[in-house]
Amino acid sequence: MRISQLSAQSGVPVGTIKYYLREGLLHDGTLTAATQASYDESHLERLSLIRALVGPAGLSISATRKVFETLDDRGTPLFELLGQVHHTTGPPISDEQDLRAAQALLDRWGWRCETDDLPTVGALARALDGLAAAGFELTPEQLDDYAARVLGIATEEVDRIPVDSPEAAARYVALGTVLVEPLILALRRLGHQHASRERFGGTTPS
Amino acid sequence: MRISQLSAQSGVPVGTIKYYLREGLLHDGTLTAATQASYDESHLERLSLIRALVGPAGLSISATRKVFETLDDRGTPLFELLGQVHHTTGPPISDEQDLRAAQALLDRWGWRCETDDLPTVGALARALDGLAAAGFELTPEQLDDYAARVLGIATEEVDRIPVDSPEAAARYVALGTVLVEPLILALRRLGHQHASRERFGGTTPS
Incomplete structure (x- = not known):
């Protein structure tokens, strides 16, 4: 055409x-x-x-180009693809001090991640840093709770990766990683409202 | 000083x-x-x-100013505060068609949300729209699973809101909403890598 x-x-x-x-x-x-x-x-x-x-995933043109380069390289194994999508769409890495704290958490949970996927460990470090800077530090128990609940979501998602074709797997991982993020964040905010009403009752407290 | x-x-x-x-x-x-x-x-x-x-939460100067206006207005009830934080930090609303589909989902789950919190319902609508546009539609069962798991996180969070002072509650809600988002997203990506290794074994498949 x-x-x-x-x-x-x-x-x-x-x-x-x-x-x-x-x-x-x-x-x-x-x-x-x-x-x-x-x-x-x-x-x-x-x-x-x-x-x-x-559009909805909010990637830049250059980040989108990198995702496609990964998608188009059929030889990329699945683990590397995950890391590359994270590299492409993640924030810049934090300083070494923060990374060590984040890595210590991952070790405590027994999470084995790509050792060279520093951007994602860096993203965790930055998130912890931001909470600490605002005086909003979470207790170890609260962090463990987040980790367990989010790992439940991530495990479900990995179980759904199609394994019959590398191209289908690549497409699934690249799109699933970025496109489901806004869904989870929107559900969390709506969940807050529902849970608030459940907890504090149906009327607005003054 | x-x-x-x-x-x-x-x-x-x-x-x-x-x-x-x-x-x-x-x-x-x-x-x-x-x-x-x-x-x-x-x-x-x-x-x-x-x-x-x-910094870490990535708000603009004007969005930060609006969060502070809400924080500084001690008379704001908790429900309204949640809605206002979402208004301030959420994306613009979608078209009416999309909103109806998102509202239908919320009805199905029995989630009672602020009826005037259109930006957050809109954020859900946009997320669903983005998935559909990419040919990455989730089944009703998969959506239900996301909803149940994320509601678990949101309920834990609402249970932790301090109720002794309106100012403490306001600060908690405003900061917790935006600052925990990067934590959850980083944990999900790291959880993918851990779950991939668990599922596909310790060696990289070719």
């Missing part, structure tokens, strides 16, 4: 499609004339992925 | 303190001369809050 049809079918404006092509997010079509290319189902599918990642 | 001492004790540069004063995040000190003001413990405490909210 032509770029105008690709636009009509995907709902993405032609100018935006051209931008994604220039940025290397979308693969080139097949040239049918000097200035005309033909696009197919693979472009439609990739466009829906791009829209999901730069 | 003078602004230079406030800077030394808080670790926040004088220029940054002046910026927070101009932006209304930090309350003015007591004037001791035409161009000199005196600061106290309340300024130190507020500075640590500002650093936590604009």
